[in-house]
Amino acid sequence: MVWGRFEAWDTLKTVKFGRICIVGASGAVGQEFINLIQERAWQCDEIVLFGSGRSAGKRINVTGYGELIIQNISQSKLTGFETALFSAGASVSRQFIPEFTKYGTLCVDNSSAFRMDASVPLIVPEINGKQLSGEERTIANPNCSAIILLMALSGLMPIGNLQKVIVSTYQSSSGAGAEAMNEMLSQTQEVLNGQPAEPKIFAHQSAFNVFSHDSAIEENGFNGEENKIVAESRKILGDAELQIIPTCVRVPVLRAHTESIAATYNQPIPPLDQVRDMIRSAPGVKLQDDQANNHFPMPIDASGGDDVLVGRLRIDPSDPNTLLLMASGDQLRKGAALNAMQIAELMQTLR
Amino acid sequence: MVWGRFEAWDTLKTVKFGRICIVGASGAVGQEFINLIQERAWQCDEIVLFGSGRSAGKRINVTGYGELIIQNISQSKLTGFETALFSAGASVSRQFIPEFTKYGTLCVDNSSAFRMDASVPLIVPEINGKQLSGEERTIANPNCSAIILLMALSGLMPIGNLQKVIVSTYQSSSGAGAEAMNEMLSQTQEVLNGQPAEPKIFAHQSAFNVFSHDSAIEENGFNGEENKIVAESRKILGDAELQIIPTCVRVPVLRAHTESIAATYNQPIPPLDQVRDMIRSAPGVKLQDDQANNHFPMPIDASGGDDVLVGRLRIDPSDPNTLLLMASGDQLRKGAALNAMQIAELMQTLR
Numbered sequence: 001m002v003w004g005r006f007e008a009w010d011t012l013k014t015v016k017f018g019r020i021c022i023v024g025a026s027g028a029v030g031q032e033f034i035n036l037i038q039e040r041a042w043q044c045d046e047i048v049l050f051g052s053g054r055s056a057g058k059r060i061n062v063t064g065y066g067e068l069i070i071q072n073i074s075q076s077k078l079t080g081f082e083t084a085l086f087s088a089g090a091s092v093s094r095q096f097i098p099e100f101t102k103y104g105t106l107c108v109d110n111s112s113a114f115r116m117d118a119s120v121p122l123i124v125p126e127i128n129g130k131q132l133s134g135e136e137r138t139i140a141n142p143n144c145s146a147i148i149l150l151m152a153l154s155g156l157m158p159i160g161n162l163q164k165v166i167v168s169t170y171q172s173s174s175g176a177g178a179e180a181m182n183e184m185l186s187q188t189q190e191v192l193n194g195q196p197a198e199p200k201i202f203a204h205q206s207a208f209n210v211f212s213h214d215s216a217i218e219e220n221g222f223n224g225e226e227n228k229i230v231a232e233s234r235k236i237l238g239d240a241e242l243q244i245i246p247t248c249v250r251v252p253v254l255r256a257h258t259e260s261i262a263a264t265y266n267q268p269i270p271p272l273d274q275v276r277d278m279i280r281s282a283p284g285v286k287l288q289d290d291q292a293n294n295h296f297p298m299p300i301d302a303s304g305g306d307d308v309l310v311g312r313l314r315i316d317p318s319d320p321n322t323l324l325l326m327a328s329g330d331q332l333r334k335g336a337a338l339n340a341m342q343i344a345e346l347m348q349t350l351r
Numbered sequence: 352m353v354w355g356r357f358e359a360w361d362t363l364k365t366v367k368f369g370r371i372c373i374v375g376a377s378g379a380v381g382q383e384f385i386n387l388i389q390e391r392a393w394q395c396d397e398i399v400l401f402g403s404g405r406s407a408g409k410r411i412n413v414t415g416y417g418e419l420i421i422q423n424i425s426q427s428k429l430t431g432f433e434t435a436l437f438s439a440g441a442s443v444s445r446q447f448i449p450e451f452t453k454y455g456t457l458c459v460d461n462s463s464a465f466r467m468d469a470s471v472p473l474i475v476p477e478i479n480g481k482q483l484s485g486e487e488r489t490i491a492n493p494n495c496s497a498i499i500l501l502m503a504l505s506g507l508m509p510i511g512n513l514q515k516v517i518v519s520t521y522q523s524s525s526g527a528g529a530e531a532m533n534e535m536l537s538q539t540q541e542v543l544n545g546q547p548a549e550p551k552i553f554a555h556q557s558a559f560n561v562f563s564h565d566s567a568i569e570e571n572g573f574n575g576e577e578n579k580i581v582a583e584s585r586k587i588l589g590d591a592e593l594q595i596i597p598t599c600v601r602v603p604v605l606r607a608h609t610e611s612i613a614a615t616y617n618q619p620i621p622p623l624d625q626v627r628d629m630i631r632s633a634p635g636v637k638l639q640d641d642q643a644n645n646h647f648p649m650p651i652d653a654s655g656g657d658d659v660l661v662g663r664l665r666i667d668p669s670d671p672n673t674l675l676l677m678a679s680g681d682q683l684r685k686g687a688a689l690n691a692m693q694i695a696e697l698m699q700t701l702r
Contacts, residue, residue, distance in 0.1 A: 164669060189543055300560045318515060326598065
C-alpha cells in the first residue's frame with residue numbers, strides 16, 4: 001500500500017504554469033477551478049476556457065486575467081497547452097484527452113473515463129502522489145466520495161493495515177452538478193410554499209428527503225457510485241484485497257459530502273488521544289472532535305474549505321480493531337477541483 | 352430472544368376503550384395520538400387531554416368527540432382513567448405515572464423515564480408483545496430509532512441469531528419535537544433568502560446541514576441516543592450480548608427516520624429473494640426494494656404511514672453472514688404514537 005505525502009509538493013510556494021485550459025468551464029466543478037486558480041494565485045501564461053456549444057460565448061472575469069470568453073471546444077485549436085483541467089463528463093474526456101496528449105499536454109481528468117485504465121494513474125496527492133514520475137500525460141482524479149473517505153483515513157496509517165471499511169454516505173445534491181443543486185433549492189421553496197415538488201434531474205424529490213444514490217444499480221446490487229468507491233480505493237491504495245462496503249445516500253445539503261465510517265485494521269486501535277494526534281499531523285485533514293460542544297464534522301463547516309474534517313471518534317465496543325468516525329469534505333473542492341489542481345501542482349514540481 | 356407477533360392483537364377489529372387521557376396533548380407526538388385515535392376509530396367512553404400550563408385552555412376538535420379543551424394536569428383529578436397515553440417528557444412521566452397507576456390506570460409511556468426499569472416492560476408489539484400478561488400498569492414505549500431498527504430486522508428472524516448491527520441514522524428534525532421542526536423550516540427560508548440561520552433549539556444549523564445527534568456525548572463516547580438504541584434493543588430482544596454499533600445523525604427532513612444497517616447473523620444470509628419474502632410476510636413492515644427504478648426506503652414515502660419501509664438489500668461481499676439494508680419509518684407514528692397505541696390495543700385484548 002503506497003501511503004504518504006509527496007514532500008516536494010508540500011513545500012511548493014509559487015505555482016507557475018504555461019498556457020493552461022479548463023474543459024467544462026461553466027459546470028459546478030469548472031467554476032471551482034476558476035475560484036481556486038485565483039485563491040491559489042496560479043501564475044499562468046494564459047488561461048483558455050472551453051465549454052459546450054450551449055455555454056460558448058459566456059464571459060467570466062478572472063482576477064489577473066481579465067474577462068475570459070468560453071470557447072466551443074470542438075471548433076478550437078487544441079495545441080500549445082501545458083496543462084488541461086477536464087471536468088465535462090466522460091464522453092468529452094474520451095474524445096478530447098487523446099487529442100491534447102498528442103501534443104504533450106498534461107490532462108488531469110475529473111471524469112470517470114480513464115480512472116480504471118491500468119495505464120492511467122489515479123491520484124490523491126497526499127496518499128499516492130509518490131507514484132507520479134512527471135512523465136505522465138493523463139492523470140485521473142478519483143470519485144469525490146472515494147477521495148473524502150481515503151483522506152479521512154489517510155492519517156491513520158500508523159494504526160496498521162486497513163482491512164475492511166463499512167461506510168454510509170450523506171451526499172449533497174451538488175455532487176450531481178449545478179442543475180441538481182438548483183433543483184433542490186427550487187423544490188425546497190415549493191415545499192415551503194405548500195406546492196408539490198416535481199423532480200426533473202433526480203428521480204425523487206430532493207428537498208426535505210433522503211434517497212439512495214441516483215446512480216443505477218449494477219449487477220452486484222451495489223449502485224455505480226458504490227462500485228466506484230470500492231474499485232477506485234483499491235487502485236489508489238494498491239490493495240486489491242481491501243474490503244469496502246459502501247451505502248451511498250443523497251441528503252438535502254448543497255455542498256460537501258459527509259460519511260459515517262467503521263474502519264477495521266489488523267491491529268487494535270490505539271487510545272483515541274493517539275488517534276487524534278495522527279489526524280492532527282496529517283496534511284489535508286482537520287480534526288473536528290469536540291465532544292463537550294457536540295461539534296463534529298458537518299457539511300456547513302466543510303463547505304468552501306480545503307480540508308476534510310474528521311472526528312466523532314469511537315472504538316467499536318465489540319471489536320478493538322475497528323474505529324468509528326465521521327468525515328465531511330467539500331466534494332467540489334477536495335472531492336474534485338482542488339484535488340485535480342493539486343495533481344497539476346505536484347506535476348509542475350516534477351517537470 | 353422473544354420475537355414474534357402477538358396473534359390476538361393481529362385480529363383485533365374494533366378498539367373499545369373506557370375513559371382515556373393523553374398527557375402531553377399539544378406536542379408533536381400528542382397531536383399524532385389524536386390523529387391516530389380518529390384514523391383507527393378508537394371507541395372511547397371519554398377522551399381527556401392534559402397539557403402543561405402553557406397549552407392549557409387550547410381547544411382541539413376530535414371527530415366523534417367534539418371540541419376538547421386541554422387541561423392543566425397538575426390541577427386535575429387523575430382518577431377514573433382506564434388508559435393514559437404519556438408523551439410529555441421524562442420528568443412529567445416520573446411525577447404523574449405513579450399517581451395514575453395507584454388508581455389502576457394503564458400508563459403507556461413514550462418518554463425514557465421507565466424504559467430501563469427492570470419491572471417495566473419495553474414493548475414493540477410485533478416483536479415482544481407476547482411478554483405482556485394484561486396485568487401490567489406501566490409499559491414503556493421504546494426510543495424511535497430503536498423501534499425503526501428492530502422493526503426493519505423483525506421479519507428476518509428466520510435467517511438465524513442476530514449477532515451484530517452497525518447502523519448509521521438519517522434522523523429528521525421532528526424527532527426533537529415540534530419546535531425543532533419549525534426551527535428547521537424557518538432556517539430553511541432564511542437560507543433561501545440569503546439570511547444567516549440562527550440555531551436556537553439545536554446547537555447547529557439544521558437547514559441544509561447534517562450533524563451528529565443533539566443528545567450529549569456520554570462517558571463511553573457514544574451519545575445518549577446511541578446508548579438508548581443499544582440498551583433498549585437488548586432489553587426488547589432479551590439478548591444482553593447483542594452488539595449494536597450506532598452512529599446517530601440528524602438530516603434536514605421533517606418526518607421519518609432513515610437508517611443504513613449492516614446486520615450480521617450466525618448463519619449465511621439466504622438468497623435475497625428469500626429475504627424479500629421474509630419481509631413481505633412480516634407485519635408492520637413493507638418491502639421497498641425496486642432496483643430498476645432506484646426506489647428504496649425514503650422518508651417522504653414513510654411519512655404519515657404506519658409501516659416501516661425496508662429495502663436496498665445486499666449481502667456483504669466480504670462476509671456471507673452480513674446483510675446490508677436501508678429502512679425508513681415515521682418516528683412520530685411507529686416510532687412513537689402508533690407503537691404506544693398498539694400497546695394499548697394489545698392490552699385491551701388481554702383484559
